[in-house]
Amino acid sequence: MTAPEKRAPKQDxxxxxxxxxxxxxxxxxxTQGWAATTVGAVAAAAGVSRGAAQHHFPTREDxxxxxxxxxxxxxxxxxxxxxxxxxxxxxxxxxxxxxxIVQHYTSDLFKAALHVWTAAASDPALRDRVLPFETHxxxxxxxxxxxxxxxxxxxxxxxxxxxATLDLARGLGLADVLSDDSARRxxxxxxxxxxxxVMLAQVPVASDRDSAPAAF
Amino acid sequence: MTAPEKRAPKQDxxxxxxxxxxxxxxxxxxTQGWAATTVGAVAAAAGVSRGAAQHHFPTREDxxxxxxxxxxxxxxxxxxxxxxxxxxxxxxxxxxxxxxIVQHYTSDLFKAALHVWTAAASDPALRDRVLPFETHxxxxxxxxxxxxxxxxxxxxxxxxxxxATLDLARGLGLADVLSDDSARRxxxxxxxxxxxxVMLAQVPVASDRDSAPAAF
Numbered sequence: 492m493t494a495p496e497k498r499a500p501k502q503d504x505x506x507x508x509x510x511x512x513x514x515x516x517x518x519x520x521x522t523q524g525w526a527a528t529t530v531g532a533v534a535a536a537a538g539v540s541r542g543a544a545q546h547h548f549p550t551r552e553d554x555x556x557x558x559x560x561x562x563x564x565x566x567x568x569x570x571x572x573x574x575x576x577x578x579x580x581x582x583x584x585x586x587x588x589x590x591x592i593v594q595h596y597t598s599d600l601f602k603a604a605l606h607v608w609t610a611a612a613s614d615p616a617l618r619d620r621v622l623p624f625e626t627h628x629x630x631x632x633x634x635x636x637x638x639x640x641x642x643x644x645x646x647x648x649x650x651x652x653x654x655a656t657l658d659l660a661r662g663l664g665l666a667d668v669l670s671d672d673s674a675r676r677x678x679x680x681x682x683x684x685x686x687x688x689v690m691l692a693q694v695p696v697a698s699d700r701d702s703a704p705a706a707f
Numbered sequence: 708m709t710a711p712e713k714r715a716p717k718q719d720x721x722x723x724x725x726x727x728x729x730x731x732x733x734x735x736x737x738t739q740g741w742a743a744t745t746v747g748a749v750a751a752a753a754g755v756s757r758g759a760a761q762h763h764f765p766t767r768e769d770x771x772x773x774x775x776x777x778x779x780x781x782x783x784x785x786x787x788x789x790x791x792x793x794x795x796x797x798x799x800x801x802x803x804x805x806x807x808i809v810q811h812y813t814s815d816l817f818k819a820a821l822h823v824w825t826a827a828a829s830d831p832a833l834r835d836r837v838l839p840f841e842t843h844x845x846x847x848x849x850x851x852x853x854x855x856x857x858x859x860x861x862x863x864x865x866x867x868x869x870x871a872t873l874d875l876a877r878g879l880g881l882a883d884v885l886s887d888d889s890a891r892r893x894x895x896x897x898x899x900x901x902x903x904x905v906m907l908a909q910v911p912v913a914s915d916r917d918s919a920p921a922a923f
Contacts, residue, residue: 622886668825
């Protein structure tokens with residue numbers, strides 16, 4: 492009966508090695524860019540042998556797409572957690588939700604993802620691997636934001652302004668790559684939150700929907 | 708008196724060589740990315756000898772920043788020209804202005820610029836050279852858009868929504884790098900134009916300003 496006991500720590504070590512490689516990939520991508528993020532460089536940064544790294548991730552594309560997927564799940568969990576701890580419903584809650592979305596697109600994950608997206612722009616095979624992550628992430632952020640504001644994410648009158656918020660946040664994330672854009676960004680966040688409240692004021696909140704006629 | 712006559716064609720040839728190198732740089736950046744866009748590769752694509760290319764542009768950074776600056780001026784002229792030929796003032800003009808801004812950020816220039824920005828993210832010296840172009844371009848597009856809509860670009864109530872429009876357009880440009888986003892983009896353009904009209908409805912148009920008190 493010792494075999495299962497021995498297997499567990501080995502699996503743990505393997506999982507830890509994997510996670511260290513994924514974390515080091517995101518760090519290297521965000522700070523050094525695509526060309527510098529090779530399996531060898533990531534292994535060195537993670538303190539893992541090149542052979543062990545290649546055992547987990549045979550190619551750079553395997554490593555980087557796994558890193559993106561892993562970090563997106565972690566970020567989405569962070570966003571969900573913050574989403575549980577927002578101000579009372581009202582203008583300040585909208586500001587907090589817009590800020591949450593914008594912070595998501597100015598995070599280190601976004602900076603790492605930007606290097607991957609840019610590389611994927613001239614690499615169709617990489618693009619096919621990366622696109623589902625981006626689609627999944629956008630959809631989840633939109634649902635979290637709609638829930639936090641008390642609206643139905645399936646309602647087109649909710650989805651359109653929130654989708655525009657995501658596009659705006661992506662643009663702010665890109666501007667932040669060139670210069671520290673944080674002071675201007677805070678003004679845009681407040682301005683957009685006001686606009687969003689005006690646009691969403693036409694939509695009944697989700698809690699009203701249950702008592703409203705289905706066709707409403 | 709033959710010397711000046713001979714000088715002119717030589718200057719023309721030199722200018723043409725320069726323009727071919729700048730155009731080839733943008734093409735290569737947009738389609739192949741930063742790593743592939745070396746002085747040698749650009750010279751080959753432009754049908755210019757490597758020596759002649761290096762005479763004009765000693766380093767890759769010289770070549771690429773000159774190419775960005777040149778193409779930005781060309782694109783701004785295009786935007787100004789389209790700006791003269793818009794629908795009558797009204798909702799459709801706003802849609803046309805938003806579309807003009809979004810097209811600017813989904814152009815080949817944007818795709819080329821994205822590669823430079825991403826490279827600049829981990830290269831402070833390149834960033835210092837690229838940032839003034841981006842600042843200049845954003846400012847000019849904002850002024851063109853405000854003029855086309857008949858508003859004063861110095862008015863904060865005008866600048867904020869237009870700045871947000873530029874940020875949105877940049878985000879849409881980035882989304883378009885990963886997948887053909889044109890169908891969704893057209894919906895966002897129409898939605899955003901409606902929103903912009905709501906936000907700008909509070910602001911007096913520029914033609915009213917002359918008759919309005921200065922402090923208004």
